[in-house]
Amino acid sequence: MFGDMQIGKCLKLHDNLPxxxxxxxxxxxxxxxxxxxKLQNVECGELELEMEWLPLEQ
Incomplete structure (x- = not known):
């Protein structure tokens, strides 16, 4: 139904961790x-996540 496209953006803010x-x-x-x-309370480290959104009812 849809082709590949950007549909939104979550912005990095100073008080959150992305x-x-x-x-x-x-x-x-x-x-x-x-x-x-960015991980907190550790010497260093980052976590990379890829999330796929699914409908609650199919």
């Missing part, structure tokens, strides 16, 4: 978002 803005895309008909988060 490293960069997070883009929400439709890829192959699926809604996906990639997020990079």
């Amino acid at each position: 490293i960069d803005d997070s883009i929400i895309n439709i890829v192959d008909g699926k809604v996906k978002q990639e997020v990079q988060i």
Whole structure:
């Protein structure tokens, strides 16, 4: 139904942990978002997540 496209963006703010803005895309008909988060209370580290949004009812 939809081609690949950007449908949203979560902005990095000074009081939250994401490293960069997070883009929400439709890829192959699926809604996906990639997020990079800086770990706290550790010497160093980052966590990279790719989330796929699913409907609660199918």
